[in-house]
Amino acid sequence: MNFAIIGVGGYIAPRHLEAIKDLGHNLVAAYDHNDSVGIMDRYFPDCQFFTDFERFESYVDSLKGSNQQIDYVSICTPNYMHASHIKFALSHGAHAICEKPLVLHTKDIDDLLNYEKKYDRKVYTVLQLRVHDAILALKKKIDSEKKGNHKVDLVYITSRGQWYHESWKGDVKKSGGLSTNIGVHFFDMLTWIFGNPKEVKINKKSSSFESGELVLEKAHINWSLTIDRSHLPPEAVKSGKTTFRSIKIDGEEFEFSEGFTELHKRVYTDVLGGKGYGLSAARAAIEIVEMIREQ
Known part of the structure; x- marks a missing residue:
């Protein structure tokens, strides 16, 4: 599978990078407004990186129809950005894997359910x-x-x-x-x-x-x-x-207190195997x- 990641400079991003790498998939594109992202060299040194979201979006669009077309977008951005970045993923033909909290408001869940239907793509949340x-x-x-x-x-x-x-x-x-x-x-x-x-x-x-x-x-x-x-x-x-x-x-x-090191990899395994947790699972919390x- 081909992945893109939004928020690759954040605290939680390395767990996503490791899961994608260890499960044998490709990170094709990454975005963060912060350029302190040397961690990428450990996992995907050839990944295209952008600090400008418009250039990142243009690159993702350019991959459509190629063997590098994005299948999943991993979202590791601040909480208030999650809903808009999930919408970006779905509207650009990719499934979304988003860190917790999935969104800030229950009304956002209802909004994203409509996006899933419109674009025939799924939203998955990290409930490790x-x-x-x-x-x-x-x-x-x-x-x-x-x-x-x-x-x-x-x-x-x-x-x-x-x-x-x-x-x-x-x-x-x-x-x-x-x-x-x-x-x-x-x-x-x-x-x-x-x-x-x-x-x-x-x-x-x-x-x-x-x-x-x-x-x-x-x-x-x-x-x-x-x-x-x-x-x-x-x-x-x-x-x-x-x-x-x-x-x-x-x-x-x-x-x-133990057993936390492999949880993101398990989440990714479930998502890619069709067993990941989606919008309805996130609603109660x-x-x-x-x-x-x-x-």
């Missing part, structure tokens, strides 16, 4: 926790129990410096806010396992910390998310860790973060 072995086992366990009143506690601490607030990530209009930016994949995982949202409540909310309660069909969840390193537990600080994640289900700690943003 759904392919994590430990989480797959957890879902199987919860499904088999058929219990409807689980109690879940989620704590996620991922330390970020002052730069975070000055970047697009600190701008609610561009990132969607803290929960959208760092929490959406956890909310997706929880809705995938415990069912659709019934109630969303916010307890505390600031630019660096958010907490609340989430009622799903099979669980009541207390959650907190922060980028403030002062919330790290002593054991994490002592071992030099800057990230801490904890999920307790009915009082029992659920361990899934987008509804949750949208409700958090509006409270």
